[in-house]
Amino acid sequence: MFSQTVEYALRAVIHLAQYAPKARKTQDIAKATQVPAAYLTKVLQNLGAHGIVRLQRGVGGGVSLDRSPDQITILDIVNAVDPIQRITTCPLQLSNHGVRLCALHRRMDNALKGIEEAFGSTTMAELLKDPNRSTPLCEESP
Amino acid sequence: MFSQTVEYALRAVIHLAQYAPKARKTQDIAKATQVPAAYLTKVLQNLGAHGIVRLQRGVGGGVSLDRSPDQITILDIVNAVDPIQRITTCPLQLSNHGVRLCALHRRMDNALKGIEEAFGSTTMAELLKDPNRSTPLCEESP
DNA sequence: AACAAACAGGATAAGAATGTCAACTTTACG
């Protein structure tokens, strides 16, 4: 349902949020999040192009968040690497479906809207301080 | 977000619901729903294997619903062709995440749960008699 | 300036999803 790429991107950003505002090397992120390092570089490029992370080359460089963890939602990350495509027009080319969706596609779009709302209302900061759960990505007990 | 295959399957079943309990030929379904005919046969096979539709060979055969339209939900169809995979265990192999998901994956799973609930509570019959919208797949005005 | 650390970017490949095709089997009916 959610692509691998989305999963990887979320892991990477959460990891960075844990270290914010410090930078982390791609290799270290890859190890900590169990994401293939070579592929992670692509994902991070993408996140960089969308203003989620900042990429710094050279010695002492690395990847860091471009905003504070409470200014990055799950939706920001999802939309950066694999945007949620709301259904705004009829997927068939039916003339009278263009404006108002049929019952089916209205409900499908509603489900997408639900995801957008859920993901848009949760920030990285909230994920990290969630009291009832183990810390994302971490082995340590709660 | 939802695969092409899911979209095709939903179109096909809605079309069949409009004609239920009569059978329709695959070619006719393909034309009406604008789905590639050769691929639609695969999708219909799948729906047949999951007890959504009945496939009848030979002269006068075709495809028909295996249950009445009010006994088939969107979720039934989705789960037949491209099942919603709930997140029940930590995607990483973190020992202490197995039982209770971390905040991230709990929220992702919650989004999936929302979709399941929305899709599980809507039947084909309801889609067809939705008063405020144009009929699914049909050119005719409401 | 030289060097090494670290990201940048293109080529490439494996795998899954989507789509096509042709030969085969079942079935109704004259």
Next chain:
DNA sequence: CGTAAAGTTGACATTCTTATCCTGTTTGTT
């Protein structure tokens, strides 16, 4: 029984996602 209608099946083609690798460029340090 023969024939045409209709689904069945397996092989193949195409496109997208995921993944790898190698070479280049930037940058801090000596």
